[in-house]
Amino acid sequence: MVSAISIIGLFALTGFSTSYTNGTKELVFVQTLWRHGDRSPTKTFPTDPYQESAWTFGGGGWGQLSPTGMKQHLNLGKMLRSRYVTDYQFFPTKYNAKQIYVRSTDVNRTIIxxxxxxxGQYGQDDGSSVADVDYPAVVGWPKGFVPIAVHTVDDDTDHLGNMESTCPFREQVWNLAKTSDEVKNFTNSDKVQSMLAKLTNYTGETVDIDNLWIITNALYIEQIYFNDSIRTKNSWFTDDLYAQADAINDQVQLYQNGIFKNMPNVVNGHDVGVLTRKIRGGPILNDMVMHMNIKLACQGMTTPNCTWINNLKNYVYSAHDTTIYAFFSALLIEEYAVKPSGGYPLYSAAVLLELYVDSADKKPYFKMIYHEQDGSGFKTITQGIQGCSSDYCDLDVLRNFSATIQPDQPIDQWCYSDLNKYSGVSTVSMLLIAVILAVRNDFFGLF
Structure with missing residues (x-):
């Protein structure tokens, strides 16, 4: 499979329009997956003294992006501009609708x-944009601000960006995983049971490993915004209790993303680790690899259905910590890239996936870069991926990973499958077919 798709992908590789090279490697495409910025809690527990009315920024209410979160992404946008516009001269100096596509999950905080x-990338008053060409020169319009389209799909069906989309099969896999010896031993341990019992008593609701995150997440954010009063208004809160609860939740997140100490973790004939990574991180990893395969396959072709990808330089996913977590877990680099082990990717965390073509050996390579949080730079993490020994890695390594955890059916169908009827048969990767169909069928107008 890999060799066949490599042949198609490497056909006529010369001639990519790019202005950045590193030695013999030419940058041809960038995909970015980021987490939204700082926000209010999405929900909380009944006894919490900080209910929805306490959160007034960003329009007010649960899950809204704060001014701090807006600033975090403004800063990241400036960093991306510095890297790809100023230093690499790869992205255009001003907004070009054909060269960037932005897809967001359908919630306010990711869209904003x-x-x-x-x-930060294209809205500064720096002379790069032209009044009455890129924005209206009228009183009241911020000088230099260029509005850029942000696309989205219904949140319940967004299996790429929203790890909480409606997917009964994913829930069945998680319920099965909870019956494994490893998860049961963890859940039933004295440490975990004691903490869940305490929190049940304190919070006014029954707390288990499935809703523990609501408490730890709310307390995390409240320490940012109400640290001067949280210990007086919430008398049971202590730093030690929070740290213990958060550590337990970190381990739960590993399990929920298919990362177990004992791998494979087989229950009733199903490897729940592989199934989990397929159903969570599989869709977005395969989407990214599909874009790169199509970019390579369409090079040198002038058919209308290839025009969009030939022009496109930057594909963006604006999503969540859980999205990045699932993406990393699919590549088995969660512990490498997310610090501390088991913790969530932080606000404005971003993964940059760069596609290169080497003019010497005519092979495609990828480079993966991570931005951990506001204030940190870009760190190359390619070598954390098994099979990658340098900052530039053979694209076939990523293709193999994507094929291994590719959903066994189109994800919107697989989500409504019945695990009890799932045979676990191996599936031949559909990446080659996807590339061929992409070139033959004009469905890319949707982008």
């Missing part, structure tokens, strides 16, 4: 994070 980020 994308807007804030794009403001």
């Amino acid at each position: 994070s994308a807007m804030s980020n794009l403001l």
Whole structure:
């Protein structure tokens, strides 16, 4: 499979329009996956003294991006501009609708994070944009601000960006995973049971490993915004209790993303680790690899259905910590790239996936870069991926990973499959077919 798709992908590799090279390697495409910025809690527990009315920023209410979160993405946008516009001269100096596509999950905080980020990339009053060409020269319009389209799909069906989309099969796999010896031993341990019992008593609701994150997440954010009063208004809160609860939740997140100490973790004939990584991180990893395969396959072709990808330089996913977590877990680099082990990717964390073509050996390579949080730079993490020994790695390594954890059916169908009827048969990767169909069928107008 890999050799066949490599032949197609490497056909006529010369002639990519790019202005950045590193030695013999030419940058041809960038994909970015980022987490939204700082926000209010998405929900909380009944006894919490900080209910929804306490959160007034960003329009008010649960899960809204704060001004701090907007600034975090403004800063990241400026960093992306510095890297790809100023230093690499790869992205255009001003917004070009054909060269960037931005997809966000359908919630305010990710959409506004994308807007804030794009403001940093292309909305500054630096002379790069022209009044009455890129924005209206009228009183009241911020000088230099260029609005850029942010696309989205219904959140319940967004299996790429929203790890909580409606997917009964994913829930069945998680319920099965909870019956494994490893998860049961962890859940039933004295440490975990004691903490769940304490929190049940304190919070006014029954707390288990499935809703523990609500408490730890709310307390995390409240320490940012109400640290001067949280210990007086919430008398049971202590730093030690929070740290213990958070550590337990970190381990739960590993399990929920298919990372177990004992791998494979087989229950009733199903490897719940592989199934989990397929259903969570599999869709977005395969989407990214599909874009790169199509970029390579369409090079040198002038058919209308290849025009969009030939022009496109930057594909953006504005999403969540859980999205990045699932993506890393699919590549088995969660512990390498997310610090501390088991913790969530932080606000404005971003993964940059760069596609290169080497003019010497005519082979495609990828480079993976991570931005951990606001204030940190870009760190190359390619070598954390098994099979990658340098900052530039053979694209076939990523193709193999994507084939291994590719959903066994189109994800919107697989989500409604019945695990009890799932045979676990191996599936031949559909990447080659996807590339061929992409070139033959004009469905890319959707982008």
